[in-house]
Amino acid sequence: MSKDLLDIIKERRSIRKYTDQKPGDEEINKIIEAGLYAPNAGGGQRSMLVVMNDKDLVERVGRLNVGCMNRNNLAGGYVSSEQPSIIDDPSINSGFYGAPTVVAIFAQKGFLYNIPDAFCCAENMVLEACNLGIASCIVARGEETFSTKEGNEYLRKWKVPENMECKCFVLLGYIDGEYPHSRQRREGRVLVVTE
Ligand SMILES: Cc1cc2nc3c(=O)[nH]c(=O)nc-3n(C[C@H](O)[C@H](O)[C@H](O)COP(=O)(O)O)c2cc1C
Numbered sequence: 001m002s003k004d005l006l007d008i009i010k011e012r013r014s015i016r017k018y019t020d021q022k023p024g025d026e027e028i029n030k031i032i033e034a035g036l037y038a039p040n041a042g043g044g045q046r047s048m049l050v051v052m053n054d055k056d057l058v059e060r061v062g063r064l065n066v067g068c069m070n071r072n073n074l075a076g077g078y079v080s081s082e083q084p085s086i087i088d089d090p091s092i093n094s095g096f097y098g099a100p101t102v103v104a105i106f107a108q109k110g111f112l113y114n115i116p117d118a119f120c121c122a123e124n125m126v127l128e129a130c131n132l133g134i135a136s137c138i139v140a141r142g143e144e145t146f147s148t149k150e151g152n153e154y155l156r157k158w159k160v161p162e163n164m165e166c167k168c169f170v171l172l173g174y175i176d177g178e179y180p181h182s183r184q185r186r187e188g189r190v191l192v193v194t195e
Pocket of ligand 1: 012013014015016079080085086119137138139140141183
């Protein structure tokens with residue numbers, strides 16, 4: 001029996017500890033399909049996905065993703081004690097946390113809604129991943145990751161069109177260890193108004 005969508009939404013967590021096991025092609029294809037069917041500004045379907053399906057490649061790009069992080073820009077606070085992020089643990093040297101498969105989401109340069117387009121796509125993907133029992137995490141710093149010389153070389157090698165820029169990543173794999181509990185929601189975040 002399929003799960004209720006709200007249950008999946010509540011169950012999904014950002015996972016930062018992965019085993020080496022890759023999700024199968026069938027699962028990856030479904031997750032990609034979920035991304036392609038995301039709402040998108042003006043119905044333009046402008047975003048584009050690049051699937052990195054090689055452990056060494058993921059590791060190299062994941063290191064670029066950490067290297068470009070400016071710790072002075074951090075808002076502060078602890079992200080997760082169960083699934084520590086690079087903010088919580090500065091000794092983590094890949095922003096992709098050892099995930100075996102990572103999808104880079106590109107959006108059209110200069111388009112007003114390129115960021116929401118990319119993140120709507122990412123959200124659809126992590127929900128479908130959760131539905132399939134696959135662990136995931138959305139990771140930022142897409143532009144910065146590929147703005148290095150090495151990053152730029154990947155874009156050229158992959159023949160990513162010049163008018164596209166990376167906005168975020170979706171990490172995919174299987175959790176290593178215990179699945180984190182659902183977090184309580186902060187109170188007072190909803191107003192219902194009638195006039
Ligand atoms: C816009 C956005 C950017 C994010 N960037 C990162 C990131 O760069 N690295 C990371 O480990 N997690 C990142 N996350 C995941 C958040 O840290 C995570 O969603 C948040 O801590 C709530 O935890 P949960 O997803 O387990 O509910 C990002 C999430 C969003 C929505």
